[in-house]
Amino acid sequence: MTLICPNCKKPVLEGAIFCSECGTKLIDSGGLSTAAIQTPETIAAADEPAPKPAAPLPVSSAHINLHIIRTGQIIPLEGGAEFTLGRISEGQSIMPDIDLSPYDAYSQGVSRLHATLKVRDSLFYIEDLGSSNGTRINNNKITPLTDTLIHNGDVIALGRFKVQALIRQEN
Amino acid sequence: MVTGYLDNYYARLGVPHTATQEEIRNAFHAAARKFHPDANKDTRATEIFLQIQEAYETLSNPAKRIAYDEILPKDIKTPSNVLVNTIYSRESLTVLEHPQLLYVMLNIMAAPKAAEEMPRRQPMNLCLVIDTSNSMSGPWLNTVKETALNIVQSLKSGDILSVVTFNDRAEVIIPASRNQNLNILEARISLINARGGTEIFQGLEMGYNEIIQNLSPDYANHIILITDGRTYGDEEDALKLAEIASDQSITIHALGIGSEWNDEFLEDLASSTGGSCEYAYTSDGIRSFFQRKFGHIQNSFANNVSLSIKTPESVTLNYVFRLTPDSTSIPISDTLFLGDIPRVKSLSVVLEFQVKNTPRQKAEFVLLDGILNMVMPTASIPNFSSRLTFSRKLEENPLPAPPPRVLVEALSRLSLYRLQEMAREDIKEGNLDKATSRLKNLATQLLTSGETALAHTVMLELDQIRSSQQMGPDAEKRIKYGTRALLVGNLDQGP
Known part of the structure; x- marks a missing residue:
């Protein structure tokens, strides 16, 4: 049986607690991480009080923040299943959810409606909305108008505007 | 100068009072390889060698050894003022053909009474x-x-x-x-x-x-x-x-x-x-x-704690890191120099072992057979040695259990320091892609734990590596000591 890091997919040795490649926590120490299969046994075995059984988990248990690489700023994205990224300019009828113009988005080639970030079953996807300069994930251009899965740490370039996806899985 | 200092023959050889003749012989040979005038031209080394030789001449002769033991004070034979506690990442090792990891946290501290009785401060x-x-x-x-x-x-x-x-x-x-x-x-x-x-x-x-x-x-x-x-x-x-x-x-x-x-x-x-x-x-x-x-x-209780180690062939000691006091990675050799034991709190070290494969039969598996040495200024004979063994049960299908929280917390911080350490190794080996991917992961982990300033330094350094194939001397240190400071929470943030 070969064990694989759930984040970077590199092999890890049995007994490892953190992935040596990406630093991701590999074990389930009290509380529960999404990497583990949740069974009544593991919940009982955890030395933290088990989560309240009456409260069902919300559909989305993951959060995403965007880290603007050039400036170090962080844009938290909360309270929604879809976020349109772009910039607001005069005379525009449809507004993006997240306006990137304060971050110098225009000169970096971000379109008015550039891309949409979506969350489904705790996974995040990005769809390029047919922007003029395109969208890249880790330097690979993605197909417009198609959902592409993104992972924690991926660098997303909207035109030349680079953000890093910071994804946190929680229960 | 040195004479009169290492005034106990057992400590000179770095073996406990209960050492067997074979252990005494091995310790002497190991020391001789290092300090014999043929191997080491330094006159200071020769001086150490002569002392070791003197100790060996007495201890290797059973009659002389008994006579020598007679004149030794009691507290070297029955040390009780140091507490040693080991925390393992798992209860047992799995019987396996392929490699597995095991973490051990070693805490060494003063017994409460011994610390109280000690003079307020060592000269x-x-x-x-x-x-x-x-x-x-x-x-x-x-x-x-x-x-x-x-x-x-x-x-x-x-x-x-x-x-x-x-x-x-x-x-x-x-x-x-x-x-x-x-x-x-x-x-x-x-x-x-x-x-x-x-x-x-x-x-x-x-x-x-x-x-x-x-x-x-x-x-x-x-x-x-x-x-x-x-x-x-x-x-x-x-x-x-x-x-x-x-x-x-x-x-x-x-x-x-x-x-x-x-x-x-x-x-x-x-x-x-x-x-x-x-x-x-x-x-x-x-x-x-x-x-x-x-x-x-x-405020130290005992000084110069060292651990002489012997591991079986199938076991490799991958990594040793001191968490407190003064966090630092510790070079791996036959003897690990662990530093001082503070009077309050403990000397805490984390060790990572890799076990290549395990035997099928044995119920108990020894990972490390060691001898712990230290100098206690307050004892009548300050040099003190004792045996220290790390071992685990072997099981076919051990029940999965979460590792102790204290160990996980220490490792979560340590994993960040190690990412930067390994990235620097990668760069030295010319493996730039590997290094940048590690640093990118480091930046991500730092951001998730709220260390935005440090994460930003790491991100900026990625471009520097791409253009110059190496890290800048300044950023290199900021990242190294920045991630290390997370272990203790003190850092010179600079201008």
């Missing part, structure tokens, strides 16, 4: 070795002088202080002695000026010569080296001297100021003696280094 035999090369001139040297003056003012009557400065040549500014005239000391320190280059070995050797004049287990024997530059061509000599110093229970600590010094060399130098190397680039950083160092030196 120290301390030498400051100060770089006075040109580049130090200005605020850095002024702050170092200011802190040196503070030290002078806080000396107690039993303390011994010496000060050595070095640039192209080294000079004893204050020779080692007790109860010196404060006004003269202050005048000498205030006259220190900067000029010339940086030759660390000369300074270190002169500092060592000051320390050994009063070398005694009744003192905490420490050298503190302060530099801002690179030394060229004398690194090997300096490392050899550090090895001899550590065998004589002298600890070397280092402070690198600014970005131009060689952190890998200074780390090796300090950590091979159980000391640590730290980083500062502001006057406040320099001050806080001295404050912490003195706190630790004055």
Whole structure:
């Protein structure tokens, strides 16, 4: 049986607690991480009080923040299943959810409606909305108008505007 | 000088009082390989060798050994003032054909009663070795002088202080002695000026010569080296001297100021003696280094803890890191120099073992068979040794259980430090893609744990690596000591 890091997919040795490649926590120490299969046994075995059984988990248990690489700023994205990224300019009828113009988005080639970030079953996807300069994930251009899965740490370039996806899985 | 210091034959060989004849023979052969005049031309090494030989002649002869044991005080035979506690990442190892990892946290502390009975503060035999090369001139040297003056003012009557400065040549500014005239000391320190280059070995050797004049287990024997530059061509000599110093229970600590010094060399130098190397680039950083160092030196319970280790062929000790006091990675060799045990809190070390494969039959599997040595200034015979073994049960299908929380917390911080350490290794091997992917992951982990400033430094460094195939000397240190500071929560944030 070969064990694989759930984040970077590199092999890890049995007994490892953190992935040596990406630093991701590999074990389930009290509380529960999404990497583990949740069974009544593991919940009982955890030395933290088990989560309240009456409260069902919300559909989305993951959060995403965007880290603007050039400036170090962080844009938290909360309270929604879809976020349109772009910039607001005069005379525009449809507004993006997240306006990137304060971050110098225009000169970096971000379109008015550039891309949409979506969350489904705790996974995040990005769809390029047919922007003029395109969208890249880790330097690979993605197909417009198609959902592409993104992972924690991926660098997303909207035109030349680079953000890093910071994804946190929680229960 | 050295004679009279290692006054117990068992400690000279680094074996416990209960050692078997075979262990005594092995310890002697190991020491002889290191210090025999044929292997080591240094006259100081020869001196150590002669002492080891004297010890071996007695202990290897059963009749002489019994006679020698008769005259030994009791407390070497029944030490009870140190508590050792080991925390394993799992209850048992899995019976496996392929490799697996196991983590062990080793905590060594003073027994509560022993700590209480100890005098408030150990007298120290301390030498400051100060770089006075040109580049130090200005605020850095002024702050170092200011802190040196503070030290002078806080000396107690039993303390011994010496000060050595070095640039192209080294000079004893204050020779080692007790109860010196404060006004003269202050005048000498205030006259220190900067000029010339940086030759660390000369300074270190002169500092060592000051320390050994009063070398005694009744003192905490420490050298503190302060530099801002690179030394060229004398690194090997300096490392050899550090090895001899550590065998004589002298600890070397280092402070690198600014970005131009060689952190890998200074780390090796300090950590091979159980000391640590730290980083500062502001006057406040320099001050806080001295404050912490003195706190630790004055409040230690036992000094120069070392662990001689033997592991079976299928077991590799991958990594050793000291969490407290003064976090640092510890070089792996036959003997691990672990540093001092503080009077309160513990000396805590994390070890990572890799087990290549396990036997099928055995129920108990020994990972490490070791001997723990230390110097306790308050004991009638200060050198103390005891046996320490790490072992685990073997099971076909052990029940999965979460590792102890304290170990997971330590490793979560440590994993960040290791990512940067491995990225630097990757760069050295020319593996830039691997290095950048590791650093990218490091930045992500730092951001998720709220360390945005440090994460940003890492992100900016990614571009630097792409354009110049290496890390900048400044960023390299900020990232290294930044991730290490997360383990203890103190950091010179700089301008």
